[in-house]
Amino acid sequence: MTSSIVSGPRCRGAPRKVRDRRTGPDASANKGRCGERHAAGIIPHVTTPVPAPFGLNRAIADLRPYAFTQLRARQDELAAQGVRLINFGVGDPEDETPQFIRDALVASITPASRYPTAAGLPALKQAIASWLSRRFGVTVDPERHALPANGAKEALYNLTSLVLDPPGTPGRRDLVAVPELAYQVYGDSVILHHGEVFPLPLGSDWLPDLDAITPEIGRRLAILWLNSPHNPTGSVAPVAHYRRALDLAHQYGFLVASDEAYSELWFDAPPAGLLQACTDPDFSHAIVVNTLSKRSNMTAYRSGLIAGDARVIAAMKNVRPRIGVATPEFIQKAAIAAWNDEVHVEAQRARYAVRRDLFLDLCARKNLTVEASQGAFYLWIRVPDRVPGRDARVFASELLDNGIIVLPGSFMGPRGSEYVRLAFVPAIETCRDAVAILDRIL
């Protein structure tokens, strides 16, 4: 029996061609080959049909390039030329993880190593519930409403898999609303799970315009993503915004997912959170993701929380053991120490406030307009009129040539094309050096 691969290169959307290999009774249909041999009395081989050629998930081609990857290539070029680079592009805190948190981690390393559970240590869930209660005044059952996560990003990504049905499911909700400027993970996860992103317009206050959720959209929505304080603009949503989102969620039956990664980085008053807007004790239709990355300078630890709707938490508990996202116990123990302490968070906020003032003063001196920027460690700066086309990439390149890295807003979406995002994460002395450079060149 002959077998040959008959397919040529496969186009997107084109049906896969299969190998021409048949066995058993079907083989007789393969006229001119096996059929004739059967007739001649040759017993056919019993083989497993060979599947279509291996191919990657087609959705991968639909992913936007990762913004930081685009930044890094140019930085590498300049670094090779000996330019001193000061990085305000990536929001990775540069201050130390507090000593007591590092100590808690080291003290928790055991001689024997055992698998951690995805459900997490009861003491960590209790610490999370207590923190949510102290911070937002909400009553969270640590077992039914809370789970640890390996940082926010992992939880943001994996939430989609719990909510989006497989393509082709009758009545499937296929849309996920994502603010038109947003942390890339929400949209990437939708694409890789074969859903469709509905870009939610941002209003003049840089908050998602919830009026865009018309009945037609609402009925198709699986998830509405909110993020306050907002990356990249630093806008902060009032509790009324969350209430309105939840009303829509109850009306149309979708889930509101709130990424509150920056909730502890504020300058005037603590921002509201989604759980505060819930009126029922099981937080139905509401899920919150938070993290120790920004609050406690723990990006390397990968430790965060998921809290809210008891049904979603139950589904998470069912699925997470299967996907290898259990947090190592020594990290969970460090996380308990971190959630239980506010003193270090206050100290960190004070450090950021000094840096923020430094750049706000600079912007005022240089007539640069800063919009939103009430929370998180971002300033959302309008590109000055003198820059051709008021193009964020041109302005960012100009700064980069002088060693100052900022993120062009256009990397996060077209609505950001006239803004740059400055993350004031470097140490205060480094910020002062940068301000001196900017004072000279702007």
Ligand SMILES: Cc1ncc(COP(=O)(O)O)c(C=O)c1O
């Ligand atoms: C809005 C937002 N959410 C989540 C994250 C990631 O948080 P984590 O380090 O906990 O994965 C980031 C990181 O920059 C972010 O900007």
